[in-house]
Amino acid sequence: xxxxxxxxxxxxxxxxxxxxxxxxxxxxxxxxxxxxxxxxxxxxxxxxxxxxxxxxxxxxxxxxxxxxxxxxxxxxxxxxxxxxxxxxxxxxxxxxxxxxxxxxxxxxxxxxxxxxxxxxxxxxxxxxxxxxxxxxxxxxxxxxxxxxxxxxxxxxxxxxxxxxxxxxxxxxxxxxxxxxxxxxxxxxxxxxxxxxxxxxxxxxxxxxxxxxxxxxxxxxxxxxxxxxxxxxxxxxxxxxxxxxxxxxxxxxxxxxxxxxxxxxxxxxxxxxxxxxxxxxxxxxxxxxxxxxxxxxxxxxxxxxxxxxxxxxxxxxxxxxxxxxxxxxxxxxxxxxxxxxxxxxxxxxxxxxxxxxxxxxxxxx
Ligand SMILES: *Cc1c(COP(=O)(O)O)cnc(C)c1O
Numbered sequence: 001x002x003x004x005x006x007x008x009x010x011x012x013x014x015x016x017x018x019x020x021x022x023x024x025x026x027x028x029x030x031x032x033x034x035x036x037x038x039x040x041x042x043x044x045x046x047x048x049x050x051x052x053x054x055x056x057x058x059x060x061x062x063x064x065x066x067x068x069x070x071x072x073x074x075x076x077x078x079x080x081x082x083x084x085x086x087x088x089x090x091x092x093x094x095x096x097x098x099x100x101x102x103x104x105x106x107x108x109x110x111x112x113x114x115x116x117x118x119x120x121x122x123x124x125x126x127x128x129x130x131x132x133x134x135x136x137x138x139x140x141x142x143x144x145x146x147x148x149x150x151x152x153x154x155x156x157x158x159x160x161x162x163x164x165x166x167x168x169x170x171x172x173x174x175x176x177x178x179x180x181x182x183x184x185x186x187x188x189x190x191x192x193x194x195x196x197x198x199x200x201x202x203x204x205x206x207x208x209x210x211x212x213x214x215x216x217x218x219x220x221x222x223x224x225x226x227x228x229x230x231x232x233x234x235x236x237x238x239x240x241x242x243x244x245x246x247x248x249x250x251x252x253x254x255x256x257x258x259x260x261x262x263x264x265x266x267x268x269x270x271x272x273x274x275x276x277x278x279x280x281x282x283x284x285x286x287x288x289x290x291x292x293x294x295x296x297x298x299x300x301x302x303x304x305x306x307x308x309x310x311x312x313x314x315x316x317x318x319x320x321x322x323x324x325x326x327x328x329x330x331x332x333x334x335x336x337x338x339x340x341x342x343x344x345x346x347x348x349x350x351x352x353x354x355x356x357x358x359x360x361x362x363x364x
Contacts, residue, residue, distance in 0.1 A: 026328035027350045027357075029286075032196075032279075032304060032343035035227040041267045048263035053079065053255040060259030064266050068233040071269075072218055073209030076241035078234045079262055080253050083195050084113050086219035086234040088121060089247045093240060094156045094189045094217070097122030102143055103158040106133050106165035106335075108193055124152055132299075133166015137178035144186060157183040160193040161200045161211070165335055168283075168305030170200045173211060180214035192218040195232075199225055199303040202276040216240065225276050225304055226268035227344040230261045272344065279304040282342040282351055289355030293362060306340045313362045323361035329354060 028034050037045070051057040065077035080086050087109050091101060101117070103109055105127035109117060117123050126143055128135040145151035157179065163169045180190045192215040194200075201208050212218040217236040222228035234244060248254050255261075283301040287308075290298045295312030310320060317333035324331060332339045340354070 022325050023328040025330050027354050028330050028345060029340035029342070029354060030330040030332050032224045032341050035223075035225075035344040037227065037229050037264055038344070040271070041228065041264050044267040045260050045263045048259045050257040050259035053258040054249075058257065058259040058262070060262045060266070064262040065233060067266065067269060068220065069235055071208050072212050072220075072235040074212075074218070074235040075238040076236065078241050078244055078248060079255070079258060079265075080219075080232050080234060080248065081230060081255070083193070083219060083221040083223075083232040084108075084116070085248075085251065085253050086221075086232045087113065087191075087193055088116055089244050089251065089253070090191050090217045090219070090234060090236075091117065091121045091123055091156065092247045093244045094191060095121065095123045096153075096155075098124070098152060099155040100124050100126050100145070100152040101156045101158055102126045102128055102140065102154065102188075104128050104130060104133055104135055104160065104163065104166070106163065107158065107160055108164060108195070109158060111165070123155075126154075132169045133160065133163025134169060134171055134175060135179065136175065137182050140179050140182040144182075154186065154188060156189050156191055158191045158193060159215075160195070162196045162203075162303050162305075164195070164305065167299045167307045168196065168199070168301055168303040170203050170302045173204070173206055176211070177214055184214075189216045190214060191216065194218050195221040196224050196303065198273050199276050199280070202273065203280055203303050222265040222268055225279060225343050226265070226272045228261070228264040228268045231258075231265045233265070275344075276304070278348070279342040279344075279346070282346060282348055283340075285348070285351045286340060286342065286354065289352065290358065293355075293359050295362070304342045306342070307334070307337045308340070309337050310362060315362050320358070320361055323364060324357060327357050327361070329357050331358075 048060045053061045061079045069077040101123050103125055110125050128139050161171050183190050197220050219232050219234040222231045280303050283304050283306050286306050287298045287301050290296050290308055297309040299307045317338055
C-alpha cells in the first residue's frame, strides 16, 4: 500500500467517539478540548450577570473583553463562540478576496477549518515550510512576491502559538520578532492564532502582552487547556475590532446572554492559567516514560502535546488507538504520529498508568 503523505491524515482525530460497548474513558489524552467545566467554574457561570451581548450590554462579556484587551496589551477585544470564528473574522477583516495569507504548512487555517478560506474568506494561503511548525525570517523573505498584476497581493502573515501539529512547540520571542519585522517591512498585517497562547506564555515565562506585541490581531481559546465549555476572544486595535464586528454580525456570531459563558472564561483566567505548568510537567513525564518503550520515538514536548512515532513497533496508530480504547484510554492520531495531550482532567497519577497501558498495547 502506498503511504499517504502525512498531511492527508493530519486532521483525522479518529475515532472521536468510543465505539458502542467500549468501556468508559478513564484517561483522556485525546485533546485538551475535552475538559469538562469544574464545579467551581459552573458555580461562577450560574452567578453571572447577563445582558444582551449583541446589543452591547452584557456586563460579564464586557468584563472578559476588558480583561483580555489589557492582558494582550491591545485596545479592544471581541467575544466569539470559537477559535475558528476568530481566525475567519480576522482574515475577513485584514484581507480582501484574492489576497494572500502566509502561514506554516501545518497551520490550522489550512487543515482544520473545512476549507473556509476557499468557501468564505476568498483568500489564498501560501504554505511556508519549516521544522516543528516554525519558520524563519529568511523563509518569509523567500516567499515575498513581486508587486505585479500577475502575483496575488500579499496581505497577512499568520503564526500559530503554540504550533499544534508542529508538536505544541513554543515560538521563541526573538523568532516572532524576526518574522513580524519582515511583514512590517512589506506593509503586511500580522495575526496570531493563539489557541494555546497561555501554554506558550507559561512555558516561556513571558507575559502575553510582550509575546503578542508585534501582532495586529491575536486570539485566545478558552476551550483548550483553560477548560471552559465555550468561547474565544479576538483582540486588536479599536478600529480593527470595530470592523470585525460587522463580520461577527454577518456570520451569526453575535450572541445574546453570553455572559453565562463569558463567566466560565473569566473563571479560567483566574484559576486555570498558572496550573498549565502542571500539564507541561505531566507531558514531560509522559515523554520520559514513553521513551523507555522499544520502537517508540518521542518528540520532547515544550508544552502539553506529546507526539510520538510508533512505526518501529509494527503497530499502526489506528490499532494502538483501538487497543487503548478497550482499556478506557484515548489518544489521537495526527499526521501519522500519535498525539497524547495533557490537560485539566489528566492527573500526575494517570501518567505511569497511561505509559504501562501503551507499553502493553504495543507489545500485544
Ligand atoms: C483548536 C484550534 C483552533 C480552533 O479553535 P476552535 O475553538 O476549536 O474553533 C485554531 N487553531 C489552533 C492551533 C487550534 O488548536
